[in-house]
Amino acid sequence: MISTLTRPGFAQALRVFQQAARTVPAYAKFLCDNGIDADAVRTPADFAEVPPVTKDNYIRAYPPHELISGGAITGAGTWSSSSGSSGTPTFWARDELSHEHGVDLHARILRGFRAETASTLVVVGFSMGDWIGGTYTFRSVADLHRRDLRVSVATPGMDIDLIRADIAALGPYYRQIVLAGYPPFVRDVLDRAPAAVLDQDIKVLMAGEAISEPWRDNLLSLLGKPDRPQDSCLIYGAADAGMFGHETASSITIRRLAQRDSTFRDAMFGADPVLPTFVEYDPTYRYVETDDRGALLCTVANAMPLVRYRINDIGSVHTAAEVGQALLAAGHDQRVRTNTPTAGFIALRGRPDVAVSFYSVKFAPETVRAALTDPRLSGELTGKFVLDKDLDPAGGDRLRLLVELRPDRALDEAFAVAVGSVFVHTVTEASREYRDLRTRIGTRAEPLVELRPFGSPEFRYAIKHDGRVSEA
Missing domain, CATH: 3.30.300 (GMP Synthetase; Chain A, domain 3)
Known part of the structure; x- marks a missing residue:
């Protein structure tokens, strides 16, 4: 576990907390009702005593405008919704800061695909409705023209025939294609796709549910890339707070090593027979803790700031140094690479309140x-x-x-x-x-x-x- 005295990203999390206490009507009421003096919260130990917020005790307990900084509904730049299986939508507001984080994180993913040197067409196969996947990916990638990436984006949505037609028509003018979508849908697109699609250099960007390494191997075989797991990337994200983290070549290598080496696997992830999703995260964007039952708590700046928000996902948080030590203890001289010096890793095990995704x-x-x-x-x-x-x-x-x-x-x-x-x-x-x-x-x-x-x-x-x- 990470010491609360040295947790990366705490300074930013404290600023989010202090600003929310001053400017977000609902959060000021929440702290008052729970007897918390915001001015007395100064250290990571103090912060760990602040009650977590949840959908039930916070998001659904106040009208949406009171959850936004300044109490003005127009503080929301973009709305997304999630309904899960309850049938009652939960609405989440994002602003330009959230958008900039999305641009930064997608830039890291696409640089991992070498998009700074290879012209790249990103084909968005996520749903383009109220849900976050399609619009979030489109906006983030479209704004990469401001960066040093040679990237274009097409938005066919969840239409298999249209995706294949876009790739066949536009793909030959690009060095590579990045197909973005939910894992089973990506497989649907590629399975029995024509040569005009499969003969191109396709990489895949996925989100929405976990995948196993055998499943990844099967997908790579469809692409003719059995030895290139780095040409795939799974995002851990949610409508609640956007992208929490994403796979990298290093995180995939570590997870696949754990699949082969039970000693390292047990030391790193415990004795659970199912490997968790393993992603890099940036604590300056998403400050992540765990509670006493292993639920992840995140603090994130946004139009609707979240402070110690319990998303109900179960997992663990690791520094790069901790991962490196576990590798060495198991006899592996594997370098742990991250996008930033403070980046760490989240091992995500899923939700006890979700049967399957x-x-x-x-x-x-x-x-x-x-x-x-x-x-x-x-x-x-x-x-x-x-x-x-x-x-x-x-x-x-x-x-x-x-x-x-x-x-x-x-x-x-x-x-x-x-x-x-x-x-x-x-x-x-x-x-x-x-x-x-x-x-x-x-x-x-x-x-x-x-x-x-x-x-x-x-x-x-x-x-x-x-x-x-x-x-x-």
Whole structure:
């Protein structure tokens, strides 16, 4: 763990806190209600005693204008929304400072792809609606013309045919293409793409959900780049605060080394059988702590400043020096490179309140339970389930829902179809993000339902941190 006496980025976090206490009406009330004297908070130890803010105790507890500096709704330059699976959107405001951070971070990613020397077309395959992915990526990349990067951007959104047409038509005029999108959607674009697309130098920029190293290897094989993991990059971000961190060639190398070396893996990430997402982060942009249950707390300057905001992601924070020490202790002379001297790493294990993320749509356990307790199903099911991701017969990503039958119930394909139908109806009613996904990809948004006999071993475990849930 990082000592609170030497944490990089604390000075900036303290400025965000002090300014929010002075200028944000909701935060001033929050501190008063919790008996916190902002002037008495001066050290990292003092700061660690400030109560975290959450969606429930802060974001949803005040009207949006009171969450913005100055209390004026026009302090928001851009609004994004997230609804998860609750169906109730949460709105997040960003301003020019947030935009500048996005430009800086995308510049680092694209320099990792050598865009300072190679003409680059970024094709944005994220949704271009209210959600942050498409608009945030577009604005950040478009403004890189002010930097030393030779970058253009196209915005076909989540349209596979249009993305392929853009790459085929414009790609030959660029040295390389960066395809940006949710991991399973990127695979959809590349799988069985024509030679006019795949014959070009394509790199991939992904966000919205975790990937495994075997999944990355499979994607790279589609690109004809089995030995170039550095041509891929996964972003850790959210509508709440934009980009928290991103993979680099160094972070990917470290994660793949942990996959091969159990000694280093256990020392670095613990005994969890599933590797966490591992990204570099800049503490001067996102000051990140952990609470006593391992939830990440972030402090970030924005139109809607967040101070010790609990995003509910579980993970750990590491300095570059700590990573280097773990490598040496395991016998590896691997240099740890970062974009800035103070940059560190976040190991992200996921959310205990999210069963799985699919095309960036998050499915909460309570929504799945609501479907399985529907009177049309509950008489046949115990309520135990596993929701995760798998590959369909054609090799594409699909949701997989395993459910446990009550004792003496027989496997029945027609009943499996009924389970899928009720699941789709329930989640469609609860989540507008899922409704949008079904519009875009049709039946591939529906789960592959598998019935299991009572007492099957798949249902023995509690919530895991690998993007899947097993409910007993």
